[in-house]
Amino acid sequence: MKVLKFGAVWCPGCLVMKPRWKEIEQEMPWLQTQYFEYDDSLETAKKYDVTEDLPVFIFLDRDDKEFLRLKGEVSKEELVRILSEHKDR
Amino acid sequence: MTVFRRIFLGIAFLCVVLFPVFASAQRTVPVYFFWGDGCPHCENEWELFRSIEDRYATAIHDYEIWNDRENALLLGSVAQALGERVSGVPFTVIGDQVFMGFSSEQTGRAIIERIETCLRDGCPDSVASIVRNAESADEERATGKPALQPGGTENDPFILSLPFLGEVDVMRYSLPVLTAILAALDGFNPCAMWTLLFLLSLLIGMENRMRRWTLGIAFLVASAAVYFTFMAAWLNVILFLGFLWWIRTGIGIIALGGGAYYLKEYVTNKDGTCKVTGGERRQRVFHRIRDIIHERCFWLAFVGIILLAFAVNLVELICSAGLPAVYTQVLALNDLPSWQYYAYLLLYILIFLLDDLFVFFVAMMTLEVTGVTSKYARFSHLIGGLVMLAIGVLLIFKPEWLMFG
Numbered sequence: 233m234k235v236l237k238f239g240a241v242w243c244p245g246c247l248v249m250k251p252r253w254k255e256i257e258q259e260m261p262w263l264q265t266q267y268f269e270y271d272d273s274l275e276t277a278k279k280y281d282v283t284e285d286l287p288v289f290i291f292l293d294r295d296d297k298e299f300l301r302l303k304g305e306v307s308k309e310e311l312v313r314i315l316s317e318h319k320d321r
Numbered sequence: 322m323t324v325f326r327r328i329f330l331g332i333a334f335l336c337v338v339l340f341p342v343f344a345s346a347q348r349t350v351p352v353y354f355f356w357g358d359g360c361p362h363c364e365n366e367w368e369l370f371r372s373i374e375d376r377y378a379t380a381i382h383d384y385e386i387w388n389d390r391e392n393a394l395l396l397g398s399v400a401q402a403l404g405e406r407v408s409g410v411p412f413t414v415i416g417d418q419v420f421m422g423f424s425s426e427q428t429g430r431a432i433i434e435r436i437e438t439c440l441r442d443g444c445p446d447s448v449a450s451i452v453r454n455a456e457s458a459d460e461e462r463a464t465g466k467p468a469l470q471p472g473g474t475e476n477d478p479f480i481l482s483l484p485f486l487g488e489v490d491v492m493r494y495s496l497p498v499l500t501a502i503l504a505a506l507d508g509f510n511p512c513a514m515w516t517l518l519f520l521l522s523l524l525i526g527m528e529n530r531m532r533r534w535t536l537g538i539a540f541l542v543a544s545a546a547v548y549f550t551f552m553a554a555w556l557n558v559i560l561f562l563g564f565l566w567w568i569r570t571g572i573g574i575i576a577l578g579g580g581a582y583y584l585k586e587y588v589t590n591k592d593g594t595c596k597v598t599g600g601e602r603r604q605r606v607f608h609r610i611r612d613i614i615h616e617r618c619f620w621l622a623f624v625g626i627i628l629l630a631f632a633v634n635l636v637e638l639i640c641s642a643g644l645p646a647v648y649t650q651v652l653a654l655n656d657l658p659s660w661q662y663y664a665y666l667l668l669y670i671l672i673f674l675l676d677d678l679f680v681f682f683v684a685m686m687t688l689e690v691t692g693v694t695s696k697y698a699r700f701s702h703l704i705g706g707l708v709m710l711a712i713g714v715l716l717i718f719k720p721e722w723l724m725f726g
Contacts, residue, residue, distance in 0.1 A: 241514035242519050244698075
């Protein structure tokens with residue numbers, strides 16, 4: 233499983249999410265994540281249809297198929313629950 | 322007209338022609354002055370009347386209309402009788418001439434000229450009968466029980482007895498509380514934050530500590546100065562224009578629109594997302610900030626950051642859903658000494674900047690840019706939205722309720 237994270241330096245919600253993800257990444261070393269700074273990654277953002285809101289988190293399975301998309305501020309507990317549930321995808 | 326009166330007027334006319342000073346001492350000009358408590362232009366007109374009371378024989382009949390419904394109705398009757406439309410106070414009738422609003426030079430001169438004319442030539446007292454009827458009706462009503470005097474102690478509805486705090490005068494604290502609510506709502510406005518976050522993301526990568534702090538503080542102080550200047554200018558425009566009903570109603574409508582917008586934000590943006598809009602402009606500002614930060618000459622960077630703060634904040638003012646305009650209108654409704662107007666504006670700016678200051682100091686100390694979680698912004702949207710709706714309704718229908726203390 234892989235998580236694509238779209239955010240921006242000018243977006244308070246994205247900044248709030250950064251330390252939450254940092255903690256999760258330390259607690260779940262098996263998790264693959266990739267961060268895209270929105271203004272520097274417009275092509276990728278367009279490809280994944282990230283055009284209206286930030287932050288956006290796209291969950292991909294091992295075939296790189298999206299199975300879940302979250303946006304805005306998400307609690308660490310909620311993220312941990314989702315990641316544990318879909319760990320084997 | 323009786324024969325005696327004709328003779329009297331004839332003699333008076335001669336006296337006026339031959340001895341103007343004598344004549345003016347003999348005749349009294351009735352002035353009907355409708356005003357509002359806390360209206361600065363009315364206060365200016367009061368000053369004019371006080372300054373000329375020794376020079377001209379005038380009888381000032383004054384009627385406060387915002388706190389006295391009977392007087393407001395009387396103004397309606399007088400205006401109707403004279404075929405005028407009331408657009409605000411002060412509203413003054415001298416003879417059969419109406420003066421609406423007051424600017425100390427132009428209107429003041431016209432009022433004095435009118436009084437001189439009435440003293441010299443006489444004027445019809447167009448509203449005396451309307452006023453007399455109203456006053457006698459008032460007297461009849463007043464024989465029942467006296468009206469409640471605002472500011473009374475024992476039965477004052479605005480004094481609450483609270484546990485631990487004792488007696489609290491609600492009116493005294495209403496304006497500071499309202500200032501805090503609106504400023505906090507304005508401060509959580511994401512438009513005001515994004516440029517600072519851009520700047521911080523570049524500043525924290527800077528090795529020179531002194532330069533980092535100086536440029537950051539310069540940006541914040543300049544932002545505060547722009548906001549203060551804008552609000553002070555707007556406040557003075559409102560005070561200058563007086564209390565024209567259509568301006569007050571217009572700002573009331575803006576407040577209703579702003580309130581609806583903030584409540585919509587509360588309901589629809591539960592997850593605290595940022596809208597991706599204005600991409601090109603954002604890129605432009607970002608490049609400009611980067612150029613300024615990397616400018617080798619410190620003073621050029623310093624001036625550049627101040628100019629940028631001015632430019633960005635002026636644009637962002639439009640994004641604030643009319644909050645500064647609504648707040649300054651409410652402030653103008655309150656009769657305060659000049660220094661208190663500006664003190665309230667400073668309080669507003671300070672609260673408006675609190676979240677910026679928090680983000681700034683955390684970033685400068687930890688070298689990590691952090692955001693303020695959206696739950697506070699959401700909470701402020703709910704409270705602020707409701708307050709804005711209430712202000713909108715009051716500005717349109719009951720402005721006197723917004724005059725605190």
